Amino acid sequence: MKPSVAFLLLMLGAVMNVQPAQEKASLLYPYGPEQHDQKNPKLDDGSSKKVSLAVPFTFYGKEYRTLYVNNNGVISFDTRVNQYTPDPFPLADGRTFVAPYWADVDNVRGGDVFYRETTDPTLLARITKDINQYFPKIPYTATWAFVATWDHVAYYGSTTNKGNTFQAVLTTNTKTSFIILNYWDIQWTTGAASDGDAETGLGGTPAHVRGVEGKAEGKGTS
Template identity: 75%
Template sequence: MPLAFTLLLLLLGAAGGAHEEGEKASLLYPYGEDQGDQKNPKLDDGTSEKLTLATPFTFYGEEQRDLYVNNNGVISFGVKVNHYIPDPFPLADGRAFLTPFWADVNNVLGGDVFYREATDPALLGDVTRDINQYFPDVPFAATWAFVATWDRVAYYGSVSEKVNTFQAVLTTDTKKSFIIFNYGDIQWTTGEASGGDAETGLGGTPAHAGFNSGDDTNFYNIPGSQTEAIVNVTDTSNVGVRGRWVFQVDDFKVTGVPPEPPKVVDINNCWL
C-alpha cells in the first residue's frame, strides 16, 4: 500500500475513531422510492435508460447533457458502461465517466440501484452547506443535483450476505460543478467473474473509484483503487469526513490528498 495512503488511514483513524454502520449511513443524502427515486431493473450488468438532464453538467470542461446509471458502480455520459471488470484509468477511448465503486454488482442477488434528478430546496440546501464547508473559497449555491445510490448491492457469484452501500451526487450552480462520493458500508470488492472469492467477495481485480475524462491526460484514481485497500474506503476522505470524497469537476481539481512521498535513496546499496 502506498505510504501516503497508509498515512491518510492512520491520520483519519486517530482523528475520528471507529465509525459505526449507522454513522457511515448518515453520510448519504436521502434516497429511495419515498424520495421519488427511479430504480434500475434487476439485471446483472444492467443499466438505466438514457437520462436527459434538465440542467447541463460540466465535467472536465465538457458540458454533458445525458447520462446512464450503470449497475456496476459507474455513471457514464453519453454511452453505457456495463463492463464488470474495472479497468485502470486513464481510458483514452473518448468515454467520460465517474466510478464511485466500479465492480461486478449483481442486484439480482441483492440490493437496488436508485437515482433521481433533484431541485428540492431541502436537498440543495444540504448539498450547498457541505460544499461551502469543504470549499470555503469557492462561492457556490446548488441549483440542481443528481443522486445515484447503490443500496445494499450484492456481487456476482455471491454465496454470502455481504453487501455494499454507496452513493454519487452530481451538483451544479450552472457554472461550477462538484461530485460527492458517499460510502455507507463496503463489505466486498470483487465479483467471482473478476477473480474474487464467492464466499468473501475479496481478491481478484478489486473495485475502482475515480474519474475518467476520456483522454489520456485527465483522470483521477482514489487511493486504494484496484487494490485490497479499497475495502477501507469508508475510513478515508479528502475533506476530513470519513467515507466521503468531494471534488470540483468542471475544471477538475484534486484537493486534500497527501502527495506521494519522494523516493528514498540508499547510498550504500544504491536502492531506490
C-alpha cells in the same frame, strides 16, 4: 462565460462496518422510494434508461444533457457501461464517466440502484453546506443535483449476503460543477467473474474508484 470544470469532493464514510441508522442518514443524502427515486431493472451488468437532464452538467469542460446510471458502479455520459472488470485509470479509450465503485455488481442477487434528478430546496441547502465546508474559498450555492445510490448491492457469484452501499451526487449552479462521493458500507471488492472469492468477495481484480475520468479541457481535481 464558459462554465467551470468539475471539481471533486470525496466524502469517505464507514468502510467494512455497519453503523446505526441515524449515522447512515447523516452521511448519505436521502434516497429510495420515499424520495420518488427511479430504480434500475434487476439485471446483471444492466443500467438505467438514458436519462435526459433538465439542467446540463459540465464535466471536463463539456456540457452533457444525458447520462446513464450503470449497475456496475458507474455514471456514464456517452454510452452505457456494462463492463464488470474495471480497467486501470486513465482509460486508454478516453471514455467519460464517474466511477464511485466500478466493480461487478449483481442487483439480481441483492440490493437496488436508485437515482433521481432534483431541485428540492432542503436537499440543495444541505449539499451547499457540505461543499462550502470543504471548499470555503469557492462561492457556491447548488441549484440542481442528480443523486445515484447503490443500496446494499451484491457481487456476481456471491454465496453470502454481503452488500455495498455508496452514493454519487452531481451538482451544479450552471457555472461550477461538483461531484460528491459518499461511502457507507463497503463489504466486498470483487465479483467471481473478476477472479474474486465467491465467499469473501475479495481478491482478483478489485473495484476501481475514481471520481472523474475523461479527456480534460481544463484543470480538475481527483
